[in-house]
Amino acid sequence: MNSLVIExxxxxxxxxxxxxxxxxxxxxxxxxxxxxxxxxPRLLHGRPEERDNWRLIGQGEGIHWPELDEDISAENVLFGQPSGESQRSFGRWLQARSAQRQAASQLQPA
Incomplete structure (x- = not known):
């Protein structure tokens, strides 16, 4: 039997x-x-300066946004796969982000 191996x-x-x-x-x-x-969604809700602050993972296998805690693999982009993050997880992240922003704004002098 012949088989074809696709790499x-x-x-x-x-x-x-x-x-x-x-x-x-x-x-x-x-x-x-x-x-x-x-x-x-994390990129969508990020500020422009947060979106612009990215780093390559490994030898370009993926992309990391440290301020947004987002990692996207080259494979996911190449194969058209959107984020697999659950709505629940994203909701918790968004809520924590909102709380951090609110706390930061209260610390700024008037």
């Missing part, structure tokens, strides 16, 4: 741009993948 080689991330409504990922092989920002 999936995921491209690595080279650059990232987050617009008002899209996540644009440039891959090392020259491709550019654009997906809706709504697929990643």
């Amino acid at each position: 999936a080689r995921v491209a690595a991330v080279h650059n990232v741009d987050v617009t008002e409504d899209s996540l644009v990922v440039d891959l090392l092989d020259g491709r550019t993948i654009t997906v809706p920002l709504a697929w990643y």
